[in-house]
Amino acid sequence: MDDELIFADENENSENLGPRLNFEDTWKILIVDDEQEVHNVTKMVLGDLVYKNKKAEFFHAYSAEDTLEIVKKNPDIAIILLDVVMEEDNTGLRLIKAIREELGNKFVRIVIRTGQPGEAPEKKVIVDYDINDYKEKTELTSQKLFSTIIASLRSFENIMILDRNRQGLAKIIQASSQLLEFHSINSLGIEILTQLQKLINEGFQKNELISGFVAGLEKDKYKIISGIGDYSGKIEIDDKAAELIQLAKNNYVNHFFKKGYYIGLFRTLSGEKNIILIRAEKDLDQSDQYLIEILCSHIQSVYDNIYLSREIEDTQKEILFTLGEVVETRSNETGYHVKRVAEYSKLLALKYGLSEAEAELIKQASPMHDIGKVGINDEILNKPGELTKAEFEVIKTHAKIGYDIFKSSNRKILKAAAIIAHQHHERYDGTGYPNGLKGENIHIYGRITCLTDVFDALDSNRVYKKAWPFDRILDYIKSEKGKLFDPRLVDIFFENIEEIKKIRESYSRAY
Numbered sequence: 001m002d003d004e005l006i007f008a009d010e011n012e013n014s015e016n017l018g019p020r021l022n023f024e025d026t027w028k029i030l031i032v033d034d035e036q037e038v039h040n041v042t043k044m045v046l047g048d049l050v051y052k053n054k055k056a057e058f059f060h061a062y063s064a065e066d067t068l069e070i071v072k073k074n075p076d077i078a079i080i081l082l083d084v085v086m087e088e089d090n091t092g093l094r095l096i097k098a099i100r101e102e103l104g105n106k107f108v109r110i111v112i113r114t115g116q117p118g119e120a121p122e123k124k125v126i127v128d129y130d131i132n133d134y135k136e137k138t139e140l141t142s143q144k145l146f147s148t149i150i151a152s153l154r155s156f157e158n159i160m161i162l163d164r165n166r167q168g169l170a171k172i173i174q175a176s177s178q179l180l181e182f183h184s185i186n187s188l189g190i191e192i193l194t195q196l197q198k199l200i201n202e203g204f205q206k207n208e209l210i211s212g213f214v215a216g217l218e219k220d221k222y223k224i225i226s227g228i229g230d231y232s233g234k235i236e237i238d239d240k241a242a243e244l245i246q247l248a249k250n251n252y253v254n255h256f257f258k259k260g261y262y263i264g265l266f267r268t269l270s271g272e273k274n275i276i277l278i279r280a281e282k283d284l285d286q287s288d289q290y291l292i293e294i295l296c297s298h299i300q301s302v303y304d305n306i307y308l309s310r311e312i313e314d315t316q317k318e319i320l321f322t323l324g325e326v327v328e329t330r331s332n333e334t335g336y337h338v339k340r341v342a343e344y345s346k347l348l349a350l351k352y353g354l355s356e357a358e359a360e361l362i363k364q365a366s367p368m369h370d371i372g373k374v375g376i377n378d379e380i381l382n383k384p385g386e387l388t389k390a391e392f393e394v395i396k397t398h399a400k401i402g403y404d405i406f407k408s409s410n411r412k413i414l415k416a417a418a419i420i421a422h423q424h425h426e427r428y429d430g431t432g433y434p435n436g437l438k439g440e441n442i443h444i445y446g447r448i449t450c451l452t453d454v455f456d457a458l459d460s461n462r463v464y465k466k467a468w469p470f471d472r473i474l475d476y477i478k479s480e481k482g483k484l485f486d487p488r489l490v491d492i493f494f495e496n497i498e499e500i501k502k503i504r505e506s507y508s509r510a511y
Contacts, residue, residue, distance in 0.1 A: 026057035027153055028074055032067050032095070033083040033113070038137075042081060045142045051153050064091050064098075071099055077108050078156040079149060082131075084114040096129045106130075107159055109152040113137055161287055190226045192299055196262075196278050197228065199291055212278040213237070222275055229279075241277055255293045257284055264296045266303055274303060316413060317364050324367030327374060336507045337456055338367035343503045344452035351492045352444070362445055365416035369424045369449050372402030399425050399434045416445055424449040429483045447486040451477070451493060454484070459504070 029046070031039050039060050049056045059074065061067040064087060071077060080099070084092035092112065099105050111133040112125060122134045132155065133148055140148075197210040211229025215222040215237060222245065224235050237245070248256035248263040256263040260283050264276040276296065284292070324338035345366045349359035373381060376398055380391045387395060402421025406414045423437065423446025430438030442450075455477065458468045468476075474494075481490040493500065 025054050027051060027054050027079070028057050028059060028077040029149070030059040030061060030067070030070055030074075030077050030080045032061045032080060032086075032092070034062050034086040035083075036062075038083070038113075042145070045145055046149060049146070049149065051150060052157070056149075063087060064095050067095055068098060068103070071103055071105060071108070075103075075105055079109045079111060079152045081111050081113055084112060084125075093125065093129060096131060100130045107156065107163065109133075109156045111135060111148060111152060113140070190228070192276060193226060193228045193278075195295065196276075196292065199295060200278070200280055200284070200288055210278060210280055212276070213241075215275045215277070217273040225274075231277075245275060245277070255289075255296060257289050259283060262289075262292055264292075264299070266296075266300050272307070316411075320364060320413070320417065321367050323371060324369075327370050337460060338369075340456045340503060340507050341369065341449065341452045342366045343506075344455065344500060345448050347496060347499055347503065348448050348452065348489060348492055349444075351496055352448070352489065354444070361412060361416050362420075362448060365413050365420055365445070366449050366452070368402065368406070368417035369420050369453055370398060370402070371405055371417070371421055372398030372400065375401040396425070396433045399423075419443045419445045420449045422446070424453055426450065427484050428486050432484075442486075447489060451485050451489050455493075455500075 031042050043058050046056055059070050061070055082092050109132045112131050113135050126134050193212050211231055213224045213227040213231040215224050222237055227234050244261055244263050254265050260280045262278040266274045342363045346359045346363035349362045380394055399422055403418050406418035423442050426432035426437045426442045426446055430436055458473045461467050481487045
């Protein structure tokens with residue numbers, strides 16, 4: 001429209017709020033007006049603007065359509081200098097509604113500049129429309145425009161910081177729940193670093209290269225447990241990191257920040273010492289530091305949770321091994337039997353293709369395979385001679401007794417123990433007990449423990465027999481392939497016989 005942007009003469013020089021440097025990050029300012037002269041003069045006045053070490057980048061729109069297209073492509077525009085009267089008398093006002101409601105952009109600061117205030121009275125517009133300032137073009141001097149822009153940038157920056165903190169806190173809540181799912185220090189370390197990387201990158205214009213590590217104290221020296229970026233795959237800590245860690249210790253703080261670095265010091269309930277170090281390409285501002293401290297305060301709880309979980313698991317494992325040894329000792333057998341069976345079982349499970357976690361589960365549960373013998377009379381259990389048919393029927397009940405002991409538990413390890421106790425005397429050909437299960441209807445836990453239990457029983461002195469020669473045992477296992485034993489497990493057994501021998505020798509004292 002035929003209005004003009006007029007600047008009064010001023011003697012004062014417009015001042016920049018920072019050095020004139022080239023930066024990748026800029027403040028995006030959109031000039032919306034249908035008069036080319038308005039664009040030229042505005043850019044001339046604000047062309048040297050630098051605020052918080054960021055220069056201004058100008059976008060130009062001459063119609064409502066141009067404006068919406070630019071805002072869609074650049075949702076991070078900081079300020080829109082908006083004329084009201086363009087294609088129509090209320091084009092600018094309709095644009096405000098479209099930007100706020102249709103595009104959902106609540107962050108951009110909108111400054112109305114009009115040469116025809118009668119078409120859009122200030123009192124009405126400032127109340128009815130989501131704008132941040134209202135200026136008549138005739139009142140704007142270059143200094144007033146500069147002041148308006150700086151005030152608007154400061155407002156935009158504060159809003160973005162608040163929104164970033166909101167998003168950061170949401171990420172922390174999500175990350176905290178995810179971190180609680182981890183039960184090992186190694187896997188936790190990578191997840192901690194990943195979450196910190198996401199949190200820090202939230203505040204940068206683009207994803208920055210973040211490097212960092214989680215380290216634990218070993219023999220008075222910190223070793224890297226998990227690393228990302230420059231520390232990925234490394235074990236030793238570099239001199240710069242070691243210097244910063246010592247500096248953090250000297251300052252007696254748990255959270256230490258210095259020129260783009262974060263160092264977190266953690267001590268678990270068990271007394272273990274761990275360190276988190278993060279190095280960013282940019283300095284970590286107060287917002288970064290605030291969010292990192294909150295997340296890392298949760299990490300301390302996660303470390304303690306892992307320690308407590310590990311303590312419970314270790315206690316549980318020890319109790320199961322002890323119970324297994326008690327049962328074996330009661331039947332005048334060695335407690336080393338359950339240790340060997342456990343190690344053999346884990347080996348076969350891994351070679352069979354089960355996961356490390358499931359193989360470990362079998363190892364921990366297998367000592368319970370004969371727990372049902374607690375319900376068998378000592379006279380039968382320790383009879384040196386051959387059992388009568390009736391006595392053998394009594395012995396067979398130990399599988400059902402062991403199952404009944406654990407069947408009601410919801411714990412993984414005890415559920416596995418129930419399966420093993422119940423099925424380790426089933427035969428692959430279906431002639432075993434207590435249920436005559438056949439082939440793969442027998443749980444893999446039962447099939448594995450059947451082979452490892454028989455192998456070690458034949459290889460050990462028992463109250464009713466002497467240990468068999470090793471070659472005779474191997475011949476027997478071959479002869480029972482597809483009968484007593486799963487044929488695939490027999491093949492795996494012989495493919496890994498050298499590792500079987502190593503386990504056998506490791507517990508040879510108990511023969």
